[in-house]
Amino acid sequence: MLTIWGRENSNNVKKVLWCAAELRLNFTHINAGGTYGKTDEETFRSLNPNGLVPLLQDNDLALWESNTIVRYLAAKFGQHPFYANDPLVRAQAEKWMDWQISTIVVPFRTVFVGIVRTQPEQRDMGKIEAAITELEQHFTILEQTLAGQPYLSGDVFGIGDIPLGSFIYAWFEMPIKRQPRPHMERWYQRLCARPAYQSTVMTPLT
Known part of the structure; x- marks a missing residue:
């Protein structure tokens, strides 16, 4: 159970x-x-x-x-291809899971807490904007990757998309200025079309 x-x-x-x-x-x-x-x-x-x-x-x-x-x-x-049988293919997907933890979490938390959980008059906009700038630098890597493949996991959706995909909903829903990233946005729209994503991730930001 x-x-x-x-x-x-x-x-x-x-x-x-x-x-x-x-x-x-x-x-x-x-x-x-x-x-x-x-x-x-x-x-x-x-x-x-x-x-x-x-x-x-x-x-x-x-x-x-x-x-x-x-x-x-x-x-x-899980089954292939959600959890790939080939260790090489699986590692290419799983690296994005570790990248989310090691690279994205800290600046993302600064932006999320600052925008979603802090009253406007109490926000440290200098800190928030610095974190947004850092995230944009990292998302350049994401954009370049998604220019050549539809998902972080590769040609099909898989576990590599879940950690960052869970955070990316807030990134696109927060009232912040973002650089245009067409490949990243198309990836996000693919996630939004998934019923499981709609029911578990696309919930009010609190």
Whole structure:
């Protein structure tokens, strides 16, 4: 039995819910974190000592770290090409999962918290604009890649699209000035056409 812990408005939780929806998995969802609490309770901490969401329970397994959970679900329940059989093809997709964590998360968090969760009069626009500039530099790499392939995973949608795809919804929905990136925008529109993306990622920004 699968259980996913985490509040639905968390970008990291969205990754896991989206992946589970794409795989059409049956699972129990428990809202936790933020205003829902629970993450400081002994039961939750015994499963994830970090006290963070998302958390996946699969029978006796308790697994944390959003990208690791996505990999696990894809490996256990997915099929080719969503989870590629060829290690080379799979690695080309998975590198974008690590790139999202290592390169995108910090400046993205600055922009998201500053724009979505901070009142206008309290925003540090200098810090926000610097983070947007940094993200735009990184997204040049994304644009160049997507000029030659429709998805980050390659010719078809796969796990490499999920981590960044979960964040990119907010990037395009936030009221900020963005550089025109036609290939990145077409990729985003392909994601928006997916029912699983619509139901798990395309929710109000809070």
